[in-house]
Amino acid sequence: MNLSRLSLLLVVFIDVMGFGLIVPIFNTLLLNPQQPFLPHGTPANIRQLDYTILIVVFFLFYFFGAAFIAKLSDYIGRKSGILICLTGALIGYFLTVLAIMSSNYWLLLLGRAISGFTTANQPIAQAALIDISNDDQEKSKNLGMIVAAAALGLLGGPLISGLLSDQNLMGSSASLELPFYVAIGLILINMALIVFFFFELDFKKKKVDFGPLDVVANLWKVRSHPVVLRLSVVMLFSLMCLNAFFFFIDTYLLTRFNFGTLQNSMALAVFGGSMAFGSAYLTAPLHERYKKFPILYVSIAAMGVGILAFMLNPVADLSYVLIVPITIAFAIMYPTMLSLFSGSVGPTEQGWVMGVTVAIYALGSGTITALSGSLMAVNLRMPFLIAIACCILALVAMAKLFKYPGVQALDKKGK
Numbered sequence: 025m026n027l028s029r030l031s032l033l034l035v036v037f038i039d040v041m042g043f044g045l046i047v048p049i050f051n052t053l054l055l056n057p058q059q060p061f062l063p064h065g066t067p068a069n070i071r072q073l074d075y076t077i078l079i080v081v082f083f084l085f086y087f088f089g090a091a092f093i094a095k096l097s098d099y100i101g102r103k104s105g106i107l108i109c110l111t112g113a114l115i116g117y118f119l120t121v122l123a124i125m126s127s128n129y130w131l132l133l134l135g136r137a138i139s140g141f142t143t144a145n146q147p148i149a150q151a152a153l154i155d156i157s158n159d160d161q162e163k164s165k166n167l168g169m170i171v172a173a174a175a176l177g178l179l180g181g182p183l184i185s186g187l188l189s190d191q192n193l194m195g196s197s198a199s200l201e202l203p204f205y206v207a208i209g210l211i212l213i214n215m216a217l218i219v220f221f222f223f224e225l226d227f228k229k230k231k232v233d234f235g236p237l238d239v240v241a242n243l244w245k246v247r248s249h250p251v252v253l254r255l256s257v258v259m260l261f262s263l264m265c266l267n268a269f270f271f272f273i274d275t276y277l278l279t280r281f282n283f284g285t286l287q288n289s290m291a292l293a294v295f296g297g298s299m300a301f302g303s304a305y306l307t308a309p310l311h312e313r314y315k316k317f318p319i320l321y322v323s324i325a326a327m328g329v330g331i332l333a334f335m336l337n338p339v340a341d342l343s344y345v346l347i348v349p350i351t352i353a354f355a356i357m358y359p360t361m362l363s364l365f366s367g368s369v370g371p372t373e374q375g376w377v378m379g380v381t382v383a384i385y386a387l388g389s390g391t392i393t394a395l396s397g398s399l400m401a402v403n404l405r406m407p408f409l410i411a412i413a414c415c416i417l418a419l420v421a422m423a424k425l426f427k428y429p430g431v432q433a434l435d436k437k438g439k
Contacts, residue, residue, distance in 0.1 A: 028156065029169070031217035035106055035149040036173040037180065038113065038210055042139070044181025044296060045207060046120075048288040049189060049200050050078060050132075051274035053124065061127045069401035072275070074129060076397025079271055081133055082140040083390030089141030090382055091243065094148055099230045102152040105144070106218055112142020114211045117204045124201050146174070147382070155224070175304065178296025186289025193286070200285075243383050245376075251368045251434070252377060254425040256384055259361050261418035262324055263388040266354045268396045268411035269331050270295070271389075273347070279404055281340035291344060298348045302355025316360050316435050317426060321419065323360070326353035328415030335408040367434045 053061045054075045055068075062071060097105025116139030123131035150170055187193055188202040246252050273291055277283035283291070310319055330350035337346055362381060369377045392414070396407035403409075425431065 027217060027221035028223070029153065031214060031222050032106075032149045032153050033169055033173040034210070034214045034217065035110070035145050036170055037177040038110075038207070038214060039143065039145040039149075040174045040177030041181035041184070041207070041210075042113070042143070044178060044289075044292045045185045045203055046181075047271070048182060048185050048274055048285050048292060049203065050075060051278060051288060052189075052285045053200060054078075055275055055278055061124065062129070072397055072401050075275070076393055078133060078136050079393040079397070080390050082136045082143075083386050083393065085137045085140030086143050087383060087386035087390065088240070090144040090147075090386065091240075093142065093144040094151075094382075096232065097144075097148045097151070099232045101224050101227050101229060102148055102155065103218060103222055103224055105148045106152070106222075107215065109142045109145040109148065110211055110215050110218070112138050113145075114208060114215075116142070117208050117211070121201050121204050121208075124204075146170075152222070152224075172304075175296065175300030178299055179293055182289040182292035182296065186286040186293070190284075190286040243376075243380055246380055249369070250428065251430040252365065252380060254428055254431050255361065255364055255368060256380065257425060258320075258418050258421045259365075259381065260384050260388050261414045261421060262327075262357060262361065263385055264392040265324070265327055265331070265411045265414035265418065266350075267389045268392045268407045268414065269327075269334075269350065271393050272396060272400060272407040275400065276404060276407070277340075277343060281343070283340070291347060294344050294347050295351050298351035299355045302352035303359060306352065307356050307359050310356060311360070311363070316364060317422070319360050320357060320422060323353045323357035324415055324418050324422075326350075327357070328412045331408050331411050331415070335405050335412075364431075364434050368430075 053059055055071050057064075057066075057068075057071075062074065093105055093108060096108075116135040119131050119135030119138065123129070123135060153170060184206055185203040188206065189198055189200050191198040194202070246256060273295070274283070274288040277288055277291060327350055330346065330353060334343065334346040334350065337343060365377050365381055392410065396410050399406040399410070
């Protein structure tokens with residue numbers, strides 16, 4: 025593998041690694057009353073609110089920034105776009121370390137905002153790998169490598185945060201800051217690889233003639249695409265279901281079973297590994313054998329049933345096992361939805377429709393996090409109840425909205 029391709033795959037790894045790295049640490053930092061980050065005696069509902077605000081702020085800035093920088097890379101070049109994103113991630117992690125060392129919540133919040141606005145690396149790196157592909161066979165190979173890099177990121181983030189912050193494993197070297205030093209080191213290595221080994225031979229910079237609000241206006245044209253609009257409703261509820269589960273696994277396991285940072289990191293590692301397995305080994309065979317609509321019905325329903333079982337489970341160690349079917353169901357549902365989105369528009373609008381899916385992800389994640397986080401102080405299981413409700417709404421929306429002829433036309437293949 026040449027260093028140019030390796031540098032782009034490392035970009036994907038770092039981008040995906042972020043969530044699995046920060047969620048267990050922030051969970052411990054803000055929700056564990058034994059940690060000195062928040063003042064002693066801070067009520068549990070205030071701790072939960074502070075945690076929720078961190079996640080919501082990230083997605084708010086992600087909504088505006090990711091689509092903007094991804095489009096900006098078409099004008100200033102993939103290399104410049106990637107370096108902007110890596111610089112934002114670097115600043116975000118530095119601020120996080122300073123925030124932990126000084127017990128400063130506002131620095132932590134600023135770091136999340138900067139990280140959110142510059143989280144566009146994965147689509148840019150994907151576009152860059154497509155750009156450097158010489159033929160369809162090489163393009164397929166490169167896209168397969170992206171899936172592998174993303175899967176490693178899903179596994180690597182929780183493992184890095186869990187192992188390096190655990191004193192039983194690392195002794196006196198362990199700290200909540202250490203995983204971020206590792207992340208900073210990886211980013212610096214990645215920036216060097218991009219600067220010295222990644223080149224865009226035929227690219228010519230163009231004048232930037234748009235701003236962040238223009239990107240939002242461009243997304244707004246979904247109103248004039250009835251098929252995309254109908255798909256968007258189903259995808260929104262499906263993503264809200266998964267994220268209401270994902271972002272509050274740690275909080276739930278900490279409160280219900282007294283899980284520490286390492287145990288919560290292992291739970292997220294199971295999450296990542298299951299997703300990688302489902303995407304790599306199950307999605308393509310299912311698409312070859314069955315139509316997409318039945319796959320969606322079964323996978324969305326399986327997510328809801330799995331979350332219900334997880335919520336009712338009284339055994340701590342069984343939680344790891346119950347994460348697996350939920351995540352595999354999502355790993356099948358998500359690419360199935362993306363394939364429908366891709367088929368709903370022509371080749372000249374592929375970038376736009378993928379931008380719509382990014383916006384749906386950011387909107388759904390931020391909304392459900394704010395709603396679930398505010399209600400979790402009332403009832404620990406509330407995020408999971410909301411997730412199950414979102415699954416039901418997604419299934420109802422499918423039954424109603426997918427009757428539209430334009431949507432029906434997307435599912436002609438299969439047995």
